[in-house]
Amino acid sequence: MDFSLTEEQQMMVETASRIGTEFGLNYWRDLDGRKAFPTELWQAICDAGLCGVALPEEYGGSNLGMLDMALVVEALSQGGGGSTLGQLFMVNPIFGGVSLSKFGTAHQCKELIPKLITGELNFCMALTEPDAGSNTLEMKTFAERDGDGWRLRGQKIWITAVPTSQKMLVVARTKRIEETTRRTQGISMFMVDTDREGLSHSAIDKVGTATLPSSSVFFDNVRVEPDELLGTLDNGWPELLEVLNTERIVTTAGLVGAGRLAIQLAVQYANDRKVFGGRPVGSYQGVQFPLAQAYAELECARLMNYRAANNCDRGLPYGSDANVGKLIAAQAAADATERSMQAMGGMGYSKEYHVERLWRDARLFRFAPVAEEMVLNFIAVHDLGMPKSY
The missing domain is CATH 2.40.110.10 (Butyryl-CoA Dehydrogenase, subunit A, domain 2)
Structure with missing residues (x-):
């Protein structure tokens, strides 16, 4: 399965990275302190056409797919927002856009999706x-x-x-x-x-x-x-599951971006920080190995998420892949943020160096939007054929 980016996808990723960096770490630290919604960032995302990347062209979207949305969320998250960035796409293009475009009437879609894509409506x-x-x-x-x-x-x-x-x-x-x-x-x-x-x-x-x-x-x-x-x-259950499975994809993308950002911040700090005779902290394997392990786990989650998104776009079953990707991404992001804080020592615990926010935010996704224990239950029953345990 080839995940080489097309020219159009590369342009989208570059745009998302630029916006994510413009509204970077200091922007998010300020918002976090004020408990304020990222209104300006979300409007910039909508203005750049990234909100509607997987929504129908007839309503103002780009008519691409979930893989494209995952690429966008990942790049935006790594730019500074962390895992919370995935939630922005969860509540709007997924809860609003996917539910409407897949199951809404023509009138509902025409009335609501264009306003979602332009940022006029939040969901x-x-x-x-x-x-x-x-x-x-x-x-x-x-x-x-x-x-x-x-x-x-x-x-x-x-x-x-x-x-x-x-x-x-x-x-x-x-x-x-x-x-x-x-x-x-x-x-x-x-x-x-x-x-x-x-x-x-x-x-x-x-x-x-x-x-x-x-x-x-x-x-x-x-x-x-x-x-x-x-x-x-009366028969909305399978339709709800479709919405929830796409929710997993943007959640995983946000976690991958958050974990990569945390590791990036830790590596920068560890390579600059010199102790014990002037050697960088980053030269010690005790610092390198945990970060390398977290990076490897994030890459596995990333590829599983791409496969889930690609199968979703092709109309193939993707629920198991989406759940596995989310499971591994949540654990890997938790490891990445924790290990990044440890590599930075006391400064990792300070708000000045940003990783503590990434750590606090990523912790949510060990049990939301679905707990890892429930994902393991799903895998045991649906993928391994074991008896239901609950």
């Missing part, structure tokens, strides 16, 4: 619930029929970028489990306004990813209009 997705967690099929949020529409009641948790969004992709039950023959039935997706009456949210204080807030979301008799159903009523 989020409300899926996880306090009492369900990774067991999505146990969700309690329910959309009850109300005339030609629905009334939404329930609660979600750990929902990313709610205050900065205008549209929310809500996943809810439209049939009770006891009314179905399979637990995967009776699930539907809706695209609603974030400021809708009865929809409220409160911030969750957290360790990292400060520029993209996480929230608890409450639905108190929220009206959902008929044209806000996204996809197939």
Whole structure:
């Protein structure tokens, strides 16, 4: 499988690298301190046409693919944003763009995708619930029929970028489990306004990813209009999985970029820092080997992610590859940021040298958007043919 970049892809990567570097480490340190959304950066990404790289041309996109999006996210992340950059693409081109372009009506696509691509609309997705967690099929949020529409009641948790969004992709039950023959039935997706009456949210204080807030979301008799159903009523489960598998790809790309950035910062510091007779710290194998190991793991995750994205673009099964890539990338990014901090000694713990932010942010992805234990469960059952353990 050849992953040599085309001329067009190389230009995209160069553009993404330039933007990522322009809004570099100091920009992100400032945002992190203020817990501010990267509005200027996201607008620059949209203005450069990178937001719509995998979205349909008829709505203003480039009509390329997930591999191209992965390349863009990786380059932007390595420029300074780290793993949080992948979340920007997760909430907008994935939760907004992929869900609409694959499952939306012509009217929904025409109305919303162009505004997403230009940066006029931001999106989020409300899926996880306090009492369900990774067991999505146990969700309690329910959309009850109300005339030609629905009334939404329930609660979600750990929902990313709610205050900065205008549209929310809500996943809810439209049939009770006891009314179905399979637990995967009776699930539907809706695209609603974030400021809708009865929809409220409160911030969750957290360790990292400060520029993209996480929230608890409450639905108190929220009206959902008929044209806000996204996809197939009562049979949205396989459509949701398609959205979530593409989410894995941009998450992995962000982690690879973050890990490579951390190693780059550590190498620069270790090669400049001289101790014990004037030898650079970077000349010692005790410093070299952990960084080299993390780099090797990141490269493996990177190639697995490319294969997943390529298979997605070709219409081939890619869920297992996307999950494996995310698993290895999250572990490798955790190692890369941890080992980079260690190589820098006390200065790795300072905000001045940036790695501590990359470390805090990357830690989230060991259990989000899917916990590594759940990925291992998936591999054991679907790839190894072992009995389900949960």
